Amino acid sequence: AQTVTQSQPEMSVQEAETVTLSCTYDTSESDYYLFWYKQPPSRQMILVIRQEAYKQQNATENRFSVNFQKAAKSFSLKISDSQLGDAAMYFCAYKDSGYALNFGKGTSLLVTP
Amino acid sequence: GAVVSQHPSRVICKSGTSVKIECRSLDFQATTMFWYRQFPKQSLMLMATSNEGSKATYEQGVEKDKFLINHASLTLSTLTVTSAHPEDSSFYICSAGSGAAYEQYFGPGTRLTVT
Numbered sequence: 001a002q003t004v005t006q007s008q009p010e011m012s013v014q015e016a017e018t019v020t021l022s023c024t025y026d027t028s029e030s031d032y033y034l035f036w037y038k039q040p041p042s043r044q045m046i047l048v049i050r051q052e053a054y055k056q057q058n059a060t061e062n063r064f065s066v067n068f069q070k071a072a073k074s075f076s077l078k079i080s081d082s083q084l085g086d087a088a089m090y091f092c093a094y095k096d097s098g099y100a101l102n103f104g105k106g107t108s109l110l111v112t113p
Numbered sequence: 114g115a116v117v118s119q120h121p122s123r124v125i126c127k128s129g130t131s132v133k134i135e136c137r138s139l140d141f142q143a144t145t146m147f148w149y150r151q152f153p154k155q156s157l158m159l160m161a162t163s164n165e166g167s168k169a170t171y172e173q174g175v176e177k178d179k180f181l182i183n184h185a186s187l188t189l190s191t192l193t194v195t196s197a198h199p200e201d202s203s204f205y206i207c208s209a210g211s212g213a214a215y216e217q218y219f220g221p222g223t224r225l226t227v228t
Contacts, residue, residue, distance in 0.1 A: 035215075043151075044222070045206065101159075101217060
């Protein structure tokens with residue numbers, strides 16, 4: 001079974017600074033998708049960014065970018081110019097040909113003024 | 114964008130009663146819907162996967178007779194917690210997929226409290 005590991009239960013960043021959240025995964029598949037989801041206090045799951053494994057180029061969405069290292073099975077999320085609204089739980093998730101998402105345990109991000 | 118709703122957002126029920134949670138895809142047809150359970154400060158745990166018109170596939174350890182899932186149409190799936198007990202109190206989240214390999218849209222969740 002595929003596993004997703006987030007080794008940082010909590011992270012803190014100052015407003016306007018940059019923070020990187022770590023994620024590693026284990027799979028024997030060659031074709032799969034990786035995601036970062038944000039869950040704010042409202043608990044609505046929000047897709048932050050998606051990466052297709054067959055793409056070598058790292059995905060970017062405005063202030064959010066990933067560092068996808070396929071050989072190392074690493075998928076980190078970088079948040080630039082952090083804002084107070086970025087404070088939330090962040091979940092790394094994996095999906096292959098099966099339809100279900102496999103989530104990591106999450107990282108709680110605190111943004112300080 | 115694709116919108117998924119859940120109803121109710123919060124429900125309190127007495128131990129021994131049953132409660133139904135609805136998950137609707139509002140602007141697309143959901144061929145597959147998923148039900149997750151989330152305890153406080155924990156990750157989402159997949160409970161079951163349902164495809165329209167067929168029986169749900171439950172994850173190991175999830176009681177099929179306790180958590181009844183119905184996916185009778187392409188826009189509606191329901192989760193019924195039967196004979197609820199306080200340990201069933203949790204946050205339940207549904208998500209829906211329309212067919213593309215990676216697309217999955219989440220509902221806002223339902224907080225169930227069993228007294």
